[in-house]
Amino acid sequence: MASDYFHLLNLIGVAFFAISGTLMGHEKNIGGFGVVVVASVTALGGGTLRDVLLNHPVFWIAEPDYLYATYSAIFIAVIFIRHLSHVSNYYMLLVDALGMAIFNIVGIEKSLIEGTTMIVAITMGMTTGIFGGLMRDVICREVPLVMREELYSTACLSGGLTYATLSLLEVSYVWCILGALFITVFLRLGSLHWGWQPNIFRKRSVRKQ
Amino acid sequence: MASDYFHLLNLIGVAFFAISGTLMGHEKNIGGFGVVVVASVTALGGGTLRDVLLNHPVFWIAEPDYLYATYSAIFIAVIFIRHLSHVSNYYMLLVDALGMAIFNIVGIEKSLIEGTTMIVAITMGMTTGIFGGLMRDVICREVPLVMREELYSTACLSGGLTYATLSLLEVSYVWCILGALFITVFLRLGSLHWGWQPNIFRKRSVRKQ
Amino acid sequence: MASDYFHLLNLIGVAFFAISGTLMGHEKNIGGFGVVVVASVTALGGGTLRDVLLNHPVFWIAEPDYLYATYSAIFIAVIFIRHLSHVSNYYMLLVDALGMAIFNIVGIEKSLIEGTTMIVAITMGMTTGIFGGLMRDVICREVPLVMREELYSTACLSGGLTYATLSLLEVSYVWCILGALFITVFLRLGSLHWGWQPNIFRKRSVRKQ
Numbered sequence: 001m002a003s004d005y006f007h008l009l010n011l012i013g014v015a016f017f018a019i020s021g022t023l024m025g026h027e028k029n030i031g032g033f034g035v036v037v038v039a040s041v042t043a044l045g046g047g048t049l050r051d052v053l054l055n056h057p058v059f060w061i062a063e064p065d066y067l068y069a070t071y072s073a074i075f076i077a078v079i080f081i082r083h084l085s086h087v088s089n090y091y092m093l094l095v096d097a098l099g100m101a102i103f104n105i106v107g108i109e110k111s112l113i114e115g116t117t118m119i120v121a122i123t124m125g126m127t128t129g130i131f132g133g134l135m136r137d138v139i140c141r142e143v144p145l146v147m148r149e150e151l152y153s154t155a156c157l158s159g160g161l162t163y164a165t166l167s168l169l170e171v172s173y174v175w176c177i178l179g180a181l182f183i184t185v186f187l188r189l190g191s192l193h194w195g196w197q198p199n200i201f202r203k204r205s206v207r208k209q
Numbered sequence: 210m211a212s213d214y215f216h217l218l219n220l221i222g223v224a225f226f227a228i229s230g231t232l233m234g235h236e237k238n239i240g241g242f243g244v245v246v247v248a249s250v251t252a253l254g255g256g257t258l259r260d261v262l263l264n265h266p267v268f269w270i271a272e273p274d275y276l277y278a279t280y281s282a283i284f285i286a287v288i289f290i291r292h293l294s295h296v297s298n299y300y301m302l303l304v305d306a307l308g309m310a311i312f313n314i315v316g317i318e319k320s321l322i323e324g325t326t327m328i329v330a331i332t333m334g335m336t337t338g339i340f341g342g343l344m345r346d347v348i349c350r351e352v353p354l355v356m357r358e359e360l361y362s363t364a365c366l367s368g369g370l371t372y373a374t375l376s377l378l379e380v381s382y383v384w385c386i387l388g389a390l391f392i393t394v395f396l397r398l399g400s401l402h403w404g405w406q407p408n409i410f411r412k413r414s415v416r417k418q
Numbered sequence: 419m420a421s422d423y424f425h426l427l428n429l430i431g432v433a434f435f436a437i438s439g440t441l442m443g444h445e446k447n448i449g450g451f452g453v454v455v456v457a458s459v460t461a462l463g464g465g466t467l468r469d470v471l472l473n474h475p476v477f478w479i480a481e482p483d484y485l486y487a488t489y490s491a492i493f494i495a496v497i498f499i500r501h502l503s504h505v506s507n508y509y510m511l512l513v514d515a516l517g518m519a520i521f522n523i524v525g526i527e528k529s530l531i532e533g534t535t536m537i538v539a540i541t542m543g544m545t546t547g548i549f550g551g552l553m554r555d556v557i558c559r560e561v562p563l564v565m566r567e568e569l570y571s572t573a574c575l576s577g578g579l580t581y582a583t584l585s586l587l588e589v590s591y592v593w594c595i596l597g598a599l600f601i602t603v604f605l606r607l608g609s610l611h612w613g614w615q616p617n618i619f620r621k622r623s624v625r626k627q
Contacts, residue, residue: 033362034355037339040332048262053466053476058262061333064326117482123458124479130455134557139343139353144557146452153451242571243564246548249541257471267471270542273535348552348562 005173010047010059010106011069016099017132018043018073023092026081028140036074038139043070046103046132050124054114093192096133096145097155101184104129104159105177112167122160129156151191159184214382215318218311219256219268220278225308226341227252227282232301235290237349245283247348252279255312255341259333263323302401305342305354306364310393313338313368314386321376331369338365360400368393423591428465428477428524429487434517436461436491439554441510444499446558454492456557461488464521464550468542472532511610514551514563515573519602522547522577523595530585540578547574569609577602 021039030038044060051058060066081087107128111121130146130153137144145152163180171179190196230248239247253269260267269275290296316337320330339355339362346353354361372389380388399405439460443453462478469476478484499505525546529539548564548571555562563570581598589597608614 028356030356033366034357037335037355037362052261052470053479055264055473055475057264061262061325061329064329067328067332116479119485120479120482123485126455138347138556140356141352143559146455147446147448147558148452153455157451237565239565242575243566246544246564246571261470264473266473270471270534270538273538276537276541347556349565350561 005177006106006109009102009177011066013099013102013106014043014047014066014069015073016095016102017046017136018070019077020092020096020099020133021136022074022077022081023087023089023095024136024140024142026078026087027089027092035078036071038136039074039077040070041139042132042136043073044132045135046128046130047106049131050107050110050128053124053127054111056110056114090192093145094189097185097188100129100133100152100156100188101159101181103132104156104184105163105180108160108163118164122157122164125160125163126153126156151187151196155184155187155191158187214386215315218386219315220275222308222311222315223252223256223275223278224282225304225311226255227279228286229301229305229308229342230345231283231286231290232296232298232304233345233349233351235287235296236298236301244287245280247345248283248286249279250348251341251345252282253341254344255337255339256315258340259316259319259337262333262336263320265319265323299401302354303398306394306397309338309342309361309365309397310368310390312341313365313393314372314389317369317372327373331366331373334369334372335362335365360396360405364393364396364400367396423595424524424527427520427595429484431517431520431524432461432465432484432487433491434513434520435464435550435554436488437495438510438514438517438551440492440495440499441505441507441513442554442558442560444496444505445507445510453496454489456554457492457495458488459557460550460554461491462550463553464546464548465524467549468525468528468546471542471545472529474528474532508610511563512607515603515606518547518551518570518574518606519577519599521550522574522602523581523598526578526581536582540575540582543578543581544571544574569605569614573602573605573609576605 018039021042022035024042025035025038044066047059047066050056060070104125106125108121108125110128111124112118116124134144134146136142159180162183163176166176166179187196227248230251231244233251234244234247253275256268256275259265269279313334315334317330317334319337320333321327325333343353343355345351368389371392372385375385375388396405436457439457440453442460443456448456462484465477465484468474478488522543524543526539526543528546529542530536534542552562552564554560577598580601581594584594584597605614
């Protein structure tokens with residue numbers, strides 16, 4: 001049953017990231033199937049890295065329904081985009097936040113199932129959540145979201161810590177997931193809306209740059 | 210016998226990509242052995258990712274003759290370049306197209322041998338064909354070929370579909386390979402020469418950018 | 419005992435690269451935990467790729483003390499940076515050189531233990547030494563050190579060849595390691611200080627660019 005939840009979550013996360021890649025590809029005006037390549041890398045990159053690191057069979061090779069989810073999400077996103085007069089960059093950031101929050105949890109859970117310690121699991125969650133979007137930004141020559149001012153890795157880490165805490169308190173699965181999702185998305189979107197900024201680890205005089 | 214073909218194809222593909230990396234590194238005026246690093250990543254990147262994803266032993270670790278092919282091709286390319294007064298960017302695109310077409314087929318075939326479904330195999334072919342050149346472009350801070358206007362991923366996908374179709378029709382190996390190679394290279398070079406452009410998945414008003 | 423040396427060397431290499439990533443992240447004024455992400459990728463990237471290629475368990479998953487070393491080094495580096503009025507880019511290049519020299523040796527040794535040939539081992543050493551810093555530069559949108567004028571891959575290769583030669587001459591472990599470290603760091607820092615430049619593999623007329 002828990003495994004069903006995670007299968008579903010993974011599918012939804014893949015679809016969100018596929019849409020974020022499509023939106024970015026559209027923004028960058030990529031021709032032909034290049035958009036499909038970028039969106040696929042975004043959707044599958046994080047989970048692929050996670051499975052390779054854990055020495056698991058790669059999820060989309062073992063279960064091709066992830067590929068169908070990816071390609072369907074791209075196809076639907078392309079159709080919608082073509083019929084909208086204006087697509088705001090905000091949608092990209094929104095689906096990216098949702099995908100990142102979901103992949104974070106899936107990464108932690110898959111890692112814990114493998115019997116790793118919690119510090120490895122949280123690192124793996126961040127890897128899974130961040131890597132797909134990072135590859136999208138690198139390929140599209142954008143400043144990676146991880147490097148921008150808004151809470152990104154901080155939101156991801158907070159979600160991971162929430163999941164770990166709730167899980168240690170033996171809260172039921174569904175609430176662990178919902179709690180971690182809520183915290184991640186709340187911090188991330190809150191930062192985008194209200195300009196919350198973390199000021200740890202920063203240069204003192206910003207003028208310098 | 211089929212395995213011999215693929216060994217040979219792989220060697221040729223590796224050499225083509227090594228040359229493309231050398232040409233790009235030369236263009237970028239990289240010093241010292243940096244050119245060798247970039248060219249090696251280009252030559253070995255796609256196949257390495259394929260083997261890691263399929264959980265195969267990595268091809269150049271299992272059979273070091275791929276390393277010899279890579280380093281020989283780089284060495285020969287460097288000598289030629291130094292004795293030519295002018296090296297056009299066109300050569301880079303040409304060897305890249307040939308390497309991509311070959312790696313595409315090798316990726317599909319290796320994946321099918323592992324018993325994956327066709328959709329996974331075609332995805333794996335594209336991964337193998339595109340990833341090495343993508344890493345070259347990212348390291349050299351060029352706009353990745355995948356993102357440019359010319360048919361690139363579309364040519365790769367068409368070659369993969371050709372191979373799949375001919376293979377399903379039980380055409381003999383050699384013709385499957387030649388057919389897929391021809392389609393990929395024809396579309397790619399046709400696009401470069403005559404400016405063929407795919408207009409699917411594109412923004413309607415290009416002016417916006 | 420040899421394995422103890424390499425465990426210690428690996429820990430030191432990880433810490434050096436973590437510091438180099440922190441310095442780069444600071445330079446780029448990354449907010450929040452983004453610095454931790456970039457520094458972790460720098461510290462763990464090269465070794466992770468090495469273990470994945472050799473089909474080993476990934477070192478920081480098998481032994482989480484590497485994660486503690488990474489996070490501690492980042493934490494200490496952050497504290498130091500905040501209390502210094504000016505951090506020169508030179509420190510980044512210095513710790514990067516030390517980390518690269520160490521990872522080069524660890525990569526060669528791990529590869530030889532796996533029974534690969536020397537050409538594969540030297541390639542693996544360069545991969546381990548260069549990849550983490552390369553990812554740091556790509557994520558931070560800097561010109562990768564590998565592409566710059568100063569001896570970088572050349573120093574790395576020279577260190578690897580030194581290690582291979584001393585190892586073949588059956589010199590004791592400690593001297594193999596010290597010799598290779600010395601050659602790599604000496605060439606790299608010498609190039610930075612006195613502007614040594616390799617002029618092989620270069621365009622004849624530099625004016626062109």
